Amino acid sequence: MCERADPGDTMSTPLFVVQLFNGLQLGVLLFLVAAGLTLVFGVMDFINLAHGVQYMLGAYLAVTFYRLTGSFFASVLLALPASMVFGLALEVAIFRHLYERDHLEQVLATFGVILFLNQGVKIVWGAAPLNMPIPDILSGSIPLMEGLRYPVYRFAIIAAGLAVAVALYVFVTATRVGMLVRAGATNAPMVSALGVDIKRLFMIVFGFGAMLAGFAGAMVAPILSVEPGMGDQILILAFVVIVIGGIGSIRGAFIAALLVGVIDTLGRSFMTDMLRLVLAPSTARVIGPALASMTIYLLMAIVLAVRPAGLFPAKGRA
Amino acid sequence: MPTIKGFTGAGIFTIAALATAAAQAQELKIGIMAVLSGPQAVLGGQLRDGFNLGIKHAGGKLGGLATTVIVQDDELKPDVAVGKARQLIERDKVDFVVGPVFSNILLAIQRPITEANVFLISPNAGPSPLAGKSCNPFFFNTSYQNDQPPEVLGKFAQDKGFKKAFLLAPNYQAGKDMIGGFKKHFKGEIADEVYTPLGQLDFAAELARIAAAKPDAFFVFMPGGMGVNLVKQYRQAGLDRIPFLSVFTVDESTLPAQQDAAVGFFSGMTWAPNTDTPANMKFVADFEREYGYVPGSYAMQAYDAAQLIDSAVKAVGGKLADKAAMRAALRKADFPSVRGAFKFNSNGFPIQDFYLVKVAKRPDGKFQTEIVQKVFSSYADSHAADCPLK
Numbered sequence: 001m002c003e004r005a006d007p008g009d010t011m012s013t014p015l016f017v018v019q020l021f022n023g024l025q026l027g028v029l030l031f032l033v034a035a036g037l038t039l040v041f042g043v044m045d046f047i048n049l050a051h052g053v054q055y056m057l058g059a060y061l062a063v064t065f066y067r068l069t070g071s072f073f074a075s076v077l078l079a080l081p082a083s084m085v086f087g088l089a090l091e092v093a094i095f096r097h098l099y100e101r102d103h104l105e106q107v108l109a110t111f112g113v114i115l116f117l118n119q120g121v122k123i124v125w126g127a128a129p130l131n132m133p134i135p136d137i138l139s140g141s142i143p144l145m146e147g148l149r150y151p152v153y154r155f156a157i158i159a160a161g162l163a164v165a166v167a168l169y170v171f172v173t174a175t176r177v178g179m180l181v182r183a184g185a186t187n188a189p190m191v192s193a194l195g196v197d198i199k200r201l202f203m204i205v206f207g208f209g210a211m212l213a214g215f216a217g218a219m220v221a222p223i224l225s226v227e228p229g230m231g232d233q234i235l236i237l238a239f240v241v242i243v244i245g246g247i248g249s250i251r252g253a254f255i256a257a258l259l260v261g262v263i264d265t266l267g268r269s270f271m272t273d274m275l276r277l278v279l280a281p282s283t284a285r286v287i288g289p290a291l292a293s294m295t296i297y298l299l300m301a302i303v304l305a306v307r308p309a310g311l312f313p314a315k316g317r318a
Numbered sequence: 319m320p321t322i323k324g325f326t327g328a329g330i331f332t333i334a335a336l337a338t339a340a341a342q343a344q345e346l347k348i349g350i351m352a353v354l355s356g357p358q359a360v361l362g363g364q365l366r367d368g369f370n371l372g373i374k375h376a377g378g379k380l381g382g383l384a385t386t387v388i389v390q391d392d393e394l395k396p397d398v399a400v401g402k403a404r405q406l407i408e409r410d411k412v413d414f415v416v417g418p419v420f421s422n423i424l425l426a427i428q429r430p431i432t433e434a435n436v437f438l439i440s441p442n443a444g445p446s447p448l449a450g451k452s453c454n455p456f457f458f459n460t461s462y463q464n465d466q467p468p469e470v471l472g473k474f475a476q477d478k479g480f481k482k483a484f485l486l487a488p489n490y491q492a493g494k495d496m497i498g499g500f501k502k503h504f505k506g507e508i509a510d511e512v513y514t515p516l517g518q519l520d521f522a523a524e525l526a527r528i529a530a531a532k533p534d535a536f537f538v539f540m541p542g543g544m545g546v547n548l549v550k551q552y553r554q555a556g557l558d559r560i561p562f563l564s565v566f567t568v569d570e571s572t573l574p575a576q577q578d579a580a581v582g583f584f585s586g587m588t589w590a591p592n593t594d595t596p597a598n599m600k601f602v603a604d605f606e607r608e609y610g611y612v613p614g615s616y617a618m619q620a621y622d623a624a625q626l627i628d629s630a631v632k633a634v635g636g637k638l639a640d641k642a643a644m645r646a647a648l649r650k651a652d653f654p655s656v657r658g659a660f661k662f663n664s665n666g667f668p669i670q671d672f673y674l675v676k677v678a679k680r681p682d683g684k685f686q687t688e689i690v691q692k693v694f695s696s697y698a699d700s701h702a703a704d705c706p707l708k
Contacts, residue, residue: 015530022522119355127359129546129575134554141556148529149556154522223554224519225546225575229357233517268514269523289489289513 014145019269020262021144025154027261028161032216033234034241034253035168036209042185042248042314043205046099047106050090050113051213052235058083058214059226060121063130072135072222079218080211087210091203099202114232122228129225157219164212165254172250181205185248185314237264240296244303246310255311260296267295344636346383348627349406351399351417351427354391357542360571361419361616362391365441367609368617369416371601372624374608380624381631383638392418396426403427407434413638414439416623419616421445421464421492432456435641437648439627441620444667446495450701453665456641458648460626461619462588463667463699464492468499468539470586470672470693471563475504475535477693480561482507484533486524488544489513496539496565509533519547525555533560541566546575553579568677570614573685580677580685586693588668589618589657590675591686598656612686618656625653659696665705669698 037051061082065075094113098106134153141149172178180201183191192198217231224230241260245252272288279287303311350369352362366389373385388410392399399418406412407430414437418424424443431438432454440448444463448454475483483506487493493513501508509531512524528536536557540548545567552562562568562583570591573580591602591612601621605613613621626648633647634640651662655670663669672694675687 012530015526018526019523022520022526025522026520122355122359127355127357127363129543129572131546131550131575131577141554143556145526145529147532147557148526149554151554153554223547223551225543225550227357227543227546230519230543233519265523269527272510272512285511285513289515293489293515 012145015269018144018148018150019265021150021154021158023262023265024258025158025161025261026265027258028158028165029216029220030234030237030241030261031165031254031257032161032219033213034238034245034257035164035250036212037238038242038245038248038250038253039181039185039205040209041242043181043188044099044184044202045188046095047103047110048095049107049110049235050117051209051238052231052233053114053117054083054087054210054213054231055217055234056121056226056228056231057086057117058217059221059224059230060125060130060217061086061214062218062221063132063226064125066132066221072132072138075132076215076218079214083214083217084207084211087214088203088207090210091206095206096199096202118228118232127228129227132221132226134222151223153222157223160215160219164215168212168250169254177201177204182314237296240300242310244300244310246313248314249310249312252310252312259299263299264296267292271295344383344638346380346385346414346627346631346638347410347412348380348385348387349403349410349412349415349417350387350389351392351403351406351415351423352389353394353419353423354389356394358394358419361442364571364614364616365417365419365620367605368613368620369441369624371605371608371617372621372628375600375604376624376628380628381636383631383636388412390417392420392423392427394420394423396423399423399427400430403430407431407436412436414627416441416620416627418443424448428454428457437644439623441623442616444699446699446701449665449667449699450704451706453702453705453707455645455666455707458626458662458666459668460622461615461668462670462672463701464495465499465502465701466672466694466697466699467565467586468496468537469502470674471537471565471584472500472503473693474584474586474674475500475537475563476506478535480504480506480534482509482531482533483535483537484509484528484531484560485511485537486528486548487513487539488516488518488541490516493539497537499565500537500563504537506534518544521548521551522555525551525557528557528560529555535561535563537563538567539565542572545572549576549583550579558582568687570612570686571616573677573687574611576677577685578679581679583677584690585675585677585687586672587615587675587687588670588672589615590673590689592688593657594689595654595656595658597654601656612684622653622655622657622660625655626651629653663698663702664707665699665702666707667699667702669696671695672697 040048062075062079065078098109138153138156140152144150241256245256271292272284275284275288352365354362390402415431416439419442421443438457440459442461444459444461449463485497487497564585568580568583568585629652630647634643661669674690674693676690678688
C-alpha cells in the first residue's frame with residue numbers, strides 16, 4: 001500500500017472554494033440556532049440547554065407538514081409558526097418559572113426538557129430517522145469542481161440564512177422591540193424599572209428564538225436525517241458561537257458563527273494534509289482528526305484569553 | 319420437639335410437591351438483551367421481533383417447552399446492561415440469554431452470564447476477543463465475527479481490480495476495525511483514509527475531498543443516522559459514479575430513511591431478504607406480515623438464534639439442567655438456517671458463506687438488499703486458531 005505524500009491536488013483551489021462554501025453553510029445554520037440562544041441568554045440571563053430541541057422540533061414539524069401538504073415551501077412556512085407556538089408553550093409551562101433561579105438549576109431543568117422531548121419525539125414519530133426530499137426547484141446542482149456537484153439547495157440554505165441575518169439586524173437596530181431587546185441585553189432590571197412589560201418582552205424574544213432554531217431545523221431536513229437527539233450536537237457548537245461572539249450580541253453571533261463554521265470545515269478537510277507536510281503520514285492520520293475536532297475549542301480558548309467577554313460583547317456587559 | 323418435627327416434615331413435603339409440579343410443567347425461560355431506546359432502538363427492535371417470530375414458528379414452544387421471554391433494554395450502556403443481565407440470571411433464572419446488538423455491551427455482559435453457566439447466544443455482536451483467546455463454552459454467535467463483513471468488500475474491490483480506494487469511518491474503535499478489515503484483502507492504493515467525529519451528520523467537507531482524490535472505489539462504515547445522511551449527501555453531490563462499498567451503512571434498518579438515494583450501493587453480508595432458500599422465503603413473508611417492515615440481518619440472526627435454541631432443547635429432550643449435553647447439541651447447529659449452509663466453528667462462531675449485496679427497490683415500493691455474488695465460501699474467522707476450545 002502506498003501512502004500519497006504529495007498534498008498538491010488535495011489542496012487545490014476549487015476544493016478550497018468548495019470547503020469555504022461548506023463552512024459558510026454550516027456557519028449560517030449555526031447562526032440561526034445561536035441567534036435565539038444568545039438573545040435568551042443575553043436578555044433574560046437564562047441558560048436554555050433545550051434550545052437544540054427546538055431545532056429538532058423544527059425539522060420534525062417540517063417533515064410532518066410535508067407529509068400533509070406535499071409541498072416543501074408550505075411545510076417550512078407552517079413549521080415556523082408551529083415552532084414558535086411550541087417554544088412559547090415551553091416558556092409558559094416551564095422556563096418562565098426558572099428565570100429567577102440560579103444557572104445550575106436552569107441547566108438541570110432544561111437538560112431534563114431535552115431528555116423528555118427526545119423521548120417524546122421518539123414516541124410520536126418513532127426512533128427511525130425520517131426523510132424529506134429536496135424541492136424540485138432547488139434540486140439542481142452546480143459543478144464547482146471536477147467530479148463534484150454542489151447542490152443548489154446548499155446555496156439556498158446560505159442565502160436564506162444571510163437573508164434572516166439581514167432581517168434580524170434591521171429588526172434589532174431599527175425597531176422599537178429591537179431597541180428594547182438591546183436594552184434588555186445591557187440591563188434588564190433597568191428596562192423593567194422604566195415601565196416596560198419585561199415578561200412580554202421575554203416571551204417575544206423566546207418565541208422568536210424558538211422560531212429561528214425551528215427554521216434552521218426545517219432547512220436542514222432535506223440534507224440531514226431527521227432523528228431524535230439531532231439537536232444535541234448543534235447546541236454545543238451554538239454555545240461555542242455565542243461565547244466567542246459575546247453573549248447577547250446578534251452581530252457577535254453572526255461573525256462567530258461564520259468563523260466557527262469555516263474554521264471547523266477547513267480544519268476537518270485540510271488538517272491531516274497539513275500535518276502530513278511535517279509528520280509521517282500514519283502519524284498525521286492519527287493526530288489530524290483529533291486536532292481537527294479541537295480547532296474551534298482552541299479558537300474559543302484564544303478568544304476568551306484575549307477578550308474574556310467575547311468578540312462583540314453587548315454594550316455595558318463587558 | 320414434635321412441633322419442629324412437624325414443620326420439617328411439612329417443609330420436605332412442600333419441596334417435593336413443588337419439584338413434581340416443575341417437572342410436569344417444565345418451562346423454558348429466555349432473556350433478551352437488546353438496545354430498545356435511543357437512536358439505535360431500531361436495531362434492538364429488529365432483534366426482538368426476529369426472535370419472537372422464531373418462537374411463533376415453533377408454535378410458542380421452543381424445543382417443545384412452554385417458552386417465556388423476558389425482554390430487557392440495555393440502553394446501550396454497559397453498566398446498565400450488566401445490572402440487567404444479573405437480574406435475568408438471579409431473579410428470573412433464565413436458561414438462555416439472547417443478545418445484544420453491540421459488541422461493547424456483549425463484552426460487558428459476557429462474564430456474568432457465562433460464569434453462571436447460562437448460555438449466551440449473540441445474534442449480532444461478534445467481537446474478536448470472544449472468537450479468539452477468550453472464547454467460551456457457554457457462548458455461541460449466530461451472526462458473524464466483526465472482521466468479516468468489511469473483508470467481503472475488500473476482497474470484492476481487489477478481485478474487481480479497483481486501483482485506488484478512498485476509506486471513511488467514524489473515529490472510534492469499530493471504525494478503525496472496519497477499515498482494517500477492508501485493507502486485509504485490498505492491496506491497491508489507499509487514496510486517503512478519513513476518520514470523522516462519531517455522530518457527525520454533515521459530510522459535505524469529506525465529500526469534496528473524495529471528489530478531489532478521484533478514487534476508483536469508496537469504502538465506508540457509517541452506521542445509523544450518520545449513514546442515512548452520508549448516503550443522501552453522496553448522491554446529492556453526484557459522487558454516485560464512484561462505486562459505493564459499505565458495511566452497516568445501507569441495510570434494512572436504514573433503507574426506509576435512505577430510500578432511492580441508496581439504490582445500487584453495495585454492502586457485505588451473509589444473507590439478504592431475497593436469499594433463495596425455502597426457510598428464508600417463509601421467514602421474510604411472515605415477518606413482513608407480522609411486523610409490517612422488511613427484516614434486516616439483525617432480525618434474521620435472531621430468528622436463527624431461536625431456531626438454534628429450539629433444535630438444542632429438542633435434542634436434549636428438554637433436560638435444561640444437563641449443560642454438557644446442551645452445549646453439544648448447540649454446537650451441532652442442527653437447524654435450517656434461513657441463510658443456507660451454517661455450522662459452528664470450535665469457537666462458537668459460524669462457518670458460512672458471505673455475499674456482496676446491493677440495495678434495490680422492490681416492485682411494492684419497499685427497499686431491501688439483494689444478493690449480487692458470493693465472495694467467500696464456508697468462511698471461518700481468523701481468530702478461531704487462538705481459541706482453546708475443541
